[in-house]
Amino acid sequence: MKITLGAVSRPLESLKIKTGDWGTEYPVIIEENCKGCGDCVVYCPDLCIELVEVGKDEKGKVRKVAKVNYDYCKGCGTCSVVCKHEAIKMEIKELYRG
Amino acid sequence: MKLFGSGHGACPGCGLPIAVKSVLEGTGPCFVANATGCLEIISSQYGKSAWGVPYIHSVFENSAAVAAGIEAALKALGRKDEGPVVVFAGDGATADIGIGCLSGMFDRGHDILYVCLDNEAYQNTGNQQSGLTPPGSNTTTTPSGKVLPGKIKPKKDMVSIALAHKAVYVATASVAYPRDITRKAKRALEFEGPKYLQIHSVCVTGWGVDGKQAIPVAKLAVETALYPLVEYENGQLVRVKKIKDRKPVEEYLKLQRRFRHLFKHPKGKEVIAELQKIADENAKKYGLDA
Secondary structure (H helix, E strand, C coil), X not given: CCCCCCCCCCCCHHXXXXXXXXXXXXXXXXXXXCCCCCHHXXXXXXXXXXXXXXXXXXXXXXXXXEEECCCCCCCCCHHHHHCXXXXXXXXXXXXXXX | CCCECCCCCCCCCCXXXXXXXXXXXXXXXXXXXXXXXXXXXXXXXXXXXXXXXXXXXXXXXCXXXXXXXXXXXXXXXXCHHHCCEEEEEEXXXXXXXXXXXXXXXXXXXXXXXXXXXXXXXXXXXXXXXXXXXXXXXXXXXXXXXXXXXXXXXXXXXXXXXXXHCCCCEEEEEECCCHHHHHXXXXXXXXXXXXXXXXXXXCCHHHHCCCHHHHHHHHHHHHHCCCCCCEEEECCEXXXXXXXXXXXXXXXXXXXXXXXXXXXXXXXXXXXXXXXXXXXXXXHXXXXXXX
16 A cells, blocks of 8 residues: 655745734834843744844843844734833834824 | 744734743654644644644544554654654643543553643634633623623633643643743653643633733733642642732733623622632632742
8 A cells, every 4th residue: 555645734834924914013123222131032922033143242242132023923012012121112014004 | 943933823912822832942842743723723724834843633632642642653663762742732622522532641641741722712713612711701602691691610620630640740831921831841841651731821812802912911810810820740739830919800800801791790790709719719729829
């Protein structure tokens, strides 16, 4: 008996679905307030925030800030609520502004 | 490679992806069996899989049995070092439809981490009550009306059911504390045998909360002691999340559409008092008050 692959999906094929156009709002990172704590990264339901290096602080330590991948962000606003440093604010997309 | 990826179809603000990625962060590469439910719908449409780990979905009730088969096969083939076996199932698949298979998995002592994603109703089909729906909740099968104030019966105590099966590790967690979920998943894998982790997860559409309010609402469930975070190892209660200044349950209820009738219904006060009693009993039983 020959067994053929049935309804088998390849890993992470969902990445081709850009969910970034779902929401009416989008998060804006205020870099000077961001402490790089990573809270938004662990809470983001769409796994679209990561910490990126933006040079070094005055003590020579690597400074990281949050960066949003707008291809997938659905604009739920969870990151702006969990941020303790007021470094993320939600803005309405151009398309939906009155 | 990521173990769970972007592009899945969850509603904005949904708690499930937070729970799943936090568990996978703790377990690392693993074999996932998934029951029918929201998670299956949002992450495993054909050609749109959001999983970076081996994943299987069969039917609604048998995720525990499928996982048991995978675990037994890995054991027989001497491939147990390739990763743990993890089940993700919703509250309906766990407490109602799949409880027979889950009981069998516990009984046979398979080395599996069973994760129940508890969003307190069948949210995939539009908010029908399950065994884990809390009393007073307005669902399409327990609608609040002139006579009844939503669901009558209490939430099924799955933690006690798992403990009665002598599961080696039993814990509850909440999407309000993702790092705690990761720690519990990691801790669970240090035990050999059946493990049960129940994660309270907000459903923005079913509960009627704004996407932004999802995490604050989940936090309030813990802070009012309606959802105690507890951890049992080998049947012994080892850790609980203590609560400072426990809040009244109204603060949790008033933020959600599924409970709003309680503030107008003639029997609403009774139900709120009953929920407060449940919270007080939880606080006393687990010693939650700091």
